[in-house]
Amino acid sequence: MENQQRPHILITGAAGSLAQQVINRLRESCDLVVVDFREQVDLGDDIPSYCIDFNKRSFEDLFRRYQFDGVIHLGRIMSSQMTRMRRYNANVLGTQKLLDLSHKYGIKRVVVLSTFHVYGAVAYNPALIDEEAPLKSAGLSADLIDSVELENLANIYLWRYPDLNITILRPCNIVGPGVRNTMSTLLSSEHAPVLAGFSPMMQFIHIDDMADALVLAYKKPGRGIYNVAPHDWVAYQHALQLCGCKRVPIPSIPPVLPRTLLRVLNLRRFPSYLMDFFKYPVVIDGRAFAKEFGFRPKRPLKEIFRFYRESKEPL
Amino acid sequence: MGIASFLRSRLISERLDKHVNSIDKPIGSLGYDPWGYNNETIKYGFTLARWMYEKYFRVQASGVEKVPDEGPVLIIGNHSGQVPMDGLLVGYAVANRPKKPRIPRAMIERFFPTVPWLGNLLNEMGAVLGDPVNCAKMLENNEAVIVFPEGVRGSGKLYRDRYKLQRFGNGFMHLAMKYNAPIVPVGIVGCEETMPAIANISPLAKALGVPYIPVTLPVILPARVHLNFGDPMYFDDREIPEEQITERVEQVKAQINLLIDKGLSERKKLF
Numbered sequence: 127m128e129n130q131q132r133p134h135i136l137i138t139g140a141a142g143s144l145a146q147q148v149i150n151r152l153r154e155s156c157d158l159v160v161v162d163f164r165e166q167v168d169l170g171d172d173i174p175s176y177c178i179d180f181n182k183r184s185f186e187d188l189f190r191r192y193q194f195d196g197v198i199h200l201g202r203i204m205s206s207q208m209t210r211m212r213r214y215n216a217n218v219l220g221t222q223k224l225l226d227l228s229h230k231y232g233i234k235r236v237v238v239l240s241t242f243h244v245y246g247a248v249a250y251n252p253a254l255i256d257e258e259a260p261l262k263s264a265g266l267s268a269d270l271i272d273s274v275e276l277e278n279l280a281n282i283y284l285w286r287y288p289d290l291n292i293t294i295l296r297p298c299n300i301v302g303p304g305v306r307n308t309m310s311t312l313l314s315s316e317h318a319p320v321l322a323g324f325s326p327m328m329q330f331i332h333i334d335d336m337a338d339a340l341v342l343a344y345k346k347p348g349r350g351i352y353n354v355a356p357h358d359w360v361a362y363q364h365a366l367q368l369c370g371c372k373r374v375p376i377p378s379i380p381p382v383l384p385r386t387l388l389r390v391l392n393l394r395r396f397p398s399y400l401m402d403f404f405k406y407p408v409v410i411d412g413r414a415f416a417k418e419f420g421f422r423p424k425r426p427l428k429e430i431f432r433f434y435r436e437s438k439e440p441l
Numbered sequence: 442m443g444i445a446s447f448l449r450s451r452l453i454s455e456r457l458d459k460h461v462n463s464i465d466k467p468i469g470s471l472g473y474d475p476w477g478y479n480n481e482t483i484k485y486g487f488t489l490a491r492w493m494y495e496k497y498f499r500v501q502a503s504g505v506e507k508v509p510d511e512g513p514v515l516i517i518g519n520h521s522g523q524v525p526m527d528g529l530l531v532g533y534a535v536a537n538r539p540k541k542p543r544i545p546r547a548m549i550e551r552f553f554p555t556v557p558w559l560g561n562l563l564n565e566m567g568a569v570l571g572d573p574v575n576c577a578k579m580l581e582n583n584e585a586v587i588v589f590p591e592g593v594r595g596s597g598k599l600y601r602d603r604y605k606l607q608r609f610g611n612g613f614m615h616l617a618m619k620y621n622a623p624i625v626p627v628g629i630v631g632c633e634e635t636m637p638a639i640a641n642i643s644p645l646a647k648a649l650g651v652p653y654i655p656v657t658l659p660v661i662l663p664a665r666v667h668l669n670f671g672d673p674m675y676f677d678d679r680e681i682p683e684e685q686i687t688e689r690v691e692q693v694k695a696q697i698n699l700l701i702d703k704g705l706s707e708r709k710k711l712f
Contacts, residue, residue, distance in 0.1 A: 322557060
């Protein structure tokens with residue numbers, strides 16, 4: 127009897143460390159099915175795990191078999207991964223397939239993980255950007271178009287199919303143990319590039335706090351778009367110092383110089399299309415989410431940076 | 442002792458340290474606010490501003506106590522001097538007042554964030570990109586905000602137009618009404634003489650993407666500066682047409698003109 131009341135949830139992007147944290151928080155109270163397009167993740171006998179492309183027909187079989195109540199879509203490919211075309215296929219077309227199936231099979235709750243990158247980094251950005259602010263990044267870099275398109279798509283479904291109860295979360299830099307994104311890689315490294323003379327304000331959220339935010343969002347039905355960020359800030363170069371990174375300045379003027387240099391170097395941890403995020407601040411306002419969902423991050427910036435600093439010290 | 446701590450010990454007195462720390466500010470765990478203000482950098486800025494305020498420009502300020510002790514407030518002044526020292530001096534006057542000091546935030550031109558080092562430095566000392574959203578969020582945060590509604594029209598004007606107020610934008614009035622923020626007018630006299638310009642090389646300014654390139658002396662002259670703060674002006678937030686907003690802006694402008702005249706009559710020596 128108890129088993130019948132347990133919600134069935136599909137979690138995408140299961141191979142990522144954030145998904146693992148979310149799975150750990152939900153596995154006691156929910157029946158989970160996890161998927162990832164990259165690899166099959168072994169999570170024990172109680173959690174079925176699949177390596178599957180959302181665009182393949184067999185993906186629908188999962189919906190037929192498991193009768194999901196909700197979907198937590200974390201399977202967005204980051205801008206530093208794969209080619210532009212493959213990202214578009216997975217992030218935009220794959221998400222469209224996922225949302226279509228969610229509608230077809232009567233899913234009642236969908237949480238989509240987006241990113242603050244959608245706002246775009248420009249010199250004229252105000253601080254504490256609201257959810258209503260325009261998404262400028264598509265006009266600034268072709269490499270971020272898929273992130274904006276994914277959001278637009280989720281937005282259309284949010285209004286067209288209110289029963290899906292779609293909530294889109296736009297977190298700031300997710301960092302912490304196991305995170306492999308651009309920012310976490312930079313903070314982990316011994317030497318980190320900086321644009322000479324620029325140290326924009328940044329926000330960081332610990333992976334555990336972000337997992338808590340996702341679980342909170344899933345558990346409280348309602349539609350909407352929310353920024354997720356702690357109400358705390360630090361300048362990029364100061365963050366690097368606190369993490370024990372040695373700063374390597376890259377000439378910043380004229381702007382074409384660092385862009386060309388980064389294109390030539392093609393550094394995975396400092397891609398040219400994210401260059402402006404290390405030049406101009408994109409500070410988001412996470413207060414709406416905190417108020418609506420009662421979210422309070424538990425890991426302060428100092429603790430986050432201590433982890434990176436200590437991980438560099440030899441045992 | 443490293444260079445940084447040596448400089449700190451020489452430049453930041455214990456009294457200054459305590460003074461800045463005692464001012465209530467909405468900052469995060471590492472001393473920053475969302476606009477980049479830094480509680481440590483401001484102490485160096487304070488030391489520099491003190492020298493400029495007391496020794497270089499020998500500022501005489503009156504009525505600084507008229508800036509309310511708390512809550513949102515807009516400090517509106519006349520802009521001048523090519524290199525806008527006026528914001529720094531007004532800010533220091535309010536931050537250094539003996540009773541209930543506040544660290545006001547100055548709205549700066551939109552090209553500053555694109556300038557390496559300088560953009561960040563200004564932000565760390567409390568300056569903020571002059572964007573209406575920024576101003577609105579700061580008023581919401583109960584900050585005191587310095588606005589020069591003339592913008593570059595004021596700071597870039599030639600010496601022959603000194604103390605002639607240029608066109609004021611209406612944006613500050615909309616924000617004051619929306620956030621129920623009093624407006625404290627301030628008349629600034631002396632900054633016009635710090636860098637008198639006889640011409641502006643517009644084509645070069647356009648090519649470099651800066652608001653103006655003045656033909657002037659390559660130094661900031663030590664002119665005496667007089668700051669006169671006026672009584673707070675209150676404007677209700679009822680829905681009114683833009684024409685009436687402009688009338689309200691004109692009232693503020695008239696007050697600033699009176700305060701400028703007061704400063705000019707008080708001034709005995711240019712330098």
